[in-house]
Amino acid sequence: MLDVNAARKDFPILKREMAGGRPLVYLDNSATTQKPQQVIDAMSSYYRTSNSNVHRSAHTLAEEATIGFEESREKIRNWFGAGESRVVFTSGTTEAINLVAQSWAKVNLNEGDVVVLTEMEHHADIVPWQMLTSEIGVELRWVPFDLETFELDMGAYEVAVQGASLVGAVHTSNVLGVRNPVEQMVELAHQAGAKVLIDAAQAAPHDRIGFDSLGADFLALSAHKMGGPTGIGVLLINEVAFQQMQPFMGGGDMIREVHFDYSTYQENEHRFEAGTPRIAEAIGWGAAIDWLAKWNVESIHEHGLELARFTADSLRSIPGMRVFGRQADGDGAVVSFLHDTMHANDLAVMLDAQGFAVRTGHHCAQPLLRRFDIAATNRASFWLYNTLEEASAFVEATRDICQRYS
């Protein structure tokens, strides 16, 4: 069992008082999680004692910064089971996916080549591919999902991957919480000769991902959604795919030699990390992983799912309320909902006035929402520090607001 109260103690923001002296109930974890004090301290301490630019220098601070930075890379490699793969730092999931589009797809695909996406994708896994359709003429194929069960149409998927070059698929939907059958999707894609990019932004905080054993070719995620700082994320890359990539951005750190008329590049991960890296961010992320390692990831998952199930079931009992998602085993701790007559923004503002932070809007997944013929939902999302009491207070506040004002 997860010791939620022990975990809460590490998050200073949870002590914050909101309007009217009400406690903060933070239910916007899918957008970004809060940070434990240990992460904040790791970054402060880096800046207070070892701050320096990394790589290629002979002074002590530079050594310490380089070691801290590269150790974080190894922590991330280990945490995500990518021991045989490459770990390239990016500014987040979005840049990681753009890196696949620009460094792998643009180099290896041709006009008419097919990229398969699901209708559940986040904009981060849509727009880079649309840009590529105009740049090199790849074609997009969309795999639908069922509007009742919220499940991906695996029959359609199996057809779509035939002759495709790449699949881009969200591991766990940030709107529906649905966890897709990624293992099966990787297998079917590979049978069809397509590479697979998994968007694990939402899976990272709740699941133990084994990149090498999953066998996907690329996997993208962000630190800020798993207790780490803003401004950093990662692309995990299978070795074969890594060798097929060409540099994305040029500059310092990614080069071997620069001449007036040509340059040669590093052959390891640095090849894709141009410029001064996100040193403090990497170190903060490493501390987040150390902190997470103190808890049991399976019980974080179970805890989140329990809260999500309770919330979804309770919200369904509010007249006029529609809940999007199934909260099945393995799903994310996310509940999207929308009231028939209560405007989503009004509900959010009224909840906020009582200390409840939920996200409201299209959640960067407009195509998904449009399939339901809606433009926005409210969304409550949980992490390991949320309690059943919070979920229950949130449901009651929502029920009350909808009763009184809808």
Add this chain to the structure above:
Amino acid sequence: MLDVNAARKDFPILKREMAGGRPLVYLDNSATTQKPQQVIDAMSSYYRTSNSNVHRSAHTLAEEATIGFEESREKIRNWFGAGESRVVFTSGTTEAINLVAQSWAKVNLNEGDVVVLTEMEHHADIVPWQMLTSEIGVELRWVPFDLETFELDMGAYEVAVQGASLVGAVHTSNVLGVRNPVEQMVELAHQAGAKVLIDAAQAAPHDRIGFDSLGADFLALSAHKMGGPTGIGVLLINEVAFQQMQPFMGGGDMIREVHFDYSTYQENEHRFEAGTPRIAEAIGWGAAIDWLAKWNVESIHEHGLELARFTADSLRSIPGMRVFGRQADGDGAVVSFLHDTMHANDLAVMLDAQGFAVRTGHHCAQPLLRRFDIAATNRASFWLYNTLEEASAFVEATRDICQRYS
């Protein structure tokens, strides 16, 4: 006069003891500067009280984070005199220059179009253009500098810009400290119909840059070299050039609408900022600017130059020592040097053992170094917290090491 001791008090790292109990003498400021406690606190405080994802949400934390993030943008706009221009956040100078290459140059230039660069450029302003030569066939023209006076050959520059489409020029060289005549360069380029990108990474910490009044089209710089955090920088963009740019990376925050078959993009700066932004970093950078505003930038400049002149002159008196740079009015606080027989790395390691942090290597400017027929220099670089005593102790240590071991 700059109150160096008052400034020093704000930097916790300067109290650090190095090997053998020696004080840290940090002379690697061109690589990255140290951070005042106020900057560290601003970021910690953000994470402890207001951390949230920004934009498009209705809860209090999201509001606070959005306001903090966008206020930092305005601070940066004001500090760099870009009131009539665009302020696009990037991960640093390197990404900012890549953004010009990909979002402006690739869209607006054609095969055979000419990009003019100086032989003083940092790799960050070389490699993106070399990549563009293979991508769209632009041609590079190099403007030489004088190996004795370290000055750009403005006659050659005037010839080079004829018929050129873009000039990329370093404002202040990170190796030589030379400040280029950027005003004149902008004027000549514009007369010839070329746009101008200024790499102000080294100027930002020492100079008051007025972007609108300088009239350049693009200006790139990094927060971490001016007291701000790692992981963030900016591209300032003149409005006309801004309107000619196409999005670089796709994803959240930069879109207006996403459909299965097309998307539309934001029209303001967000258009070029895909994904969750560098929120804490922007807030930290804003705090760095607030902190800098307490000091007089002109006196920061004068102070740095005084230390650089003293150091350069003193080093020149060491037998076998060669100093690269002129330390003229307006130049950066940088001194590159190389001993005839003492290996640069050995000197750096011996200095480090006595607490002196200097950078050693090619400083991401291999073409520049190759013009001098060398592969590395040692480099001491100063900021407002360095003292004459530190410079003097550093010179004496260097003299001693060279005498005993060369």
Add this chain to the structure above:
Amino acid sequence: MNTGVGSGPGDWPEALAAIIEDFTEAFDAKERYEMLFELAEQVDELPLEEWTAKTKVHGCQSEAHIMVGLNENGGFHLRGAADSRIVQGLIAITASALEGLSVTQVRAFSPKFVEEMGLSSALSPNRANGFLNMFKKVKEEATLLEGQDG
């Protein structure tokens, strides 16, 4: 009691000054929003049938529509509606603030009154833009009204 013409803080017309006072006396944000919900009911509501591209307020998180006109005394009169009650509440306050003014007065009216009402989070950067867009549209339409007159 204030009887200004709306040039800015301290110069609000009576009806608006009363609303501002109510808001500043509210216990907390929750109560203020409740008041907005109530005010929303009191607007001269622009019915759905009259919503057109011309009445639409752009850059607002909700679908909001306004139409300006003159009341029986020839004074300014605003009708409006929004799918968000909160936005409609803001329209209602604006309508009551401007009611009966001359077009010239409307055009000179300051939007700063919302700041005094303590609706900070209702006036998020996004939402504030929505309100300001709405207010701007009111003024633009008022100008056209003048054009019709003249």
Add this chain to the structure above:
Amino acid sequence: MNTGVGSGPGDWPEALAAIIEDFTEAFDAKERYEMLFELAEQVDELPLEEWTAKTKVHGCQSEAHIMVGLNENGGFHLRGAADSRIVQGLIAITASALEGLSVTQVRAFSPKFVEEMGLSSALSPNRANGFLNMFKKVKEEATLLEGQDG
């Protein structure tokens, strides 16, 4: 006194154990580097004329060259040089550690002795790689030596 064969900590040959002891007794990093500078003078220096692509150690911040051979007693012997005194000092230590060993012993020798010498910042990630590359090359060349024998 230690008389091991170099399998790892606690098992160093006599000459190396003595050097390690000197280093660990040094006052600070500065003194340790000074010792490295001195040791650099004691290597059987590979003269510039003999530096070739074959002798070059790759992945080192400085230009370093080594050549392996046998001494008059048929034991292992390392010659080397580098433009960096510190790197040459590390070559000197390696040479003295391996002097007179059999090729089989050289191939089994652990590079961990440098960690015990407190040269952390001389063994920066970059520099450590340089040292490890050098040590690897020594072993590879030693293997070829064996080939020559057999």
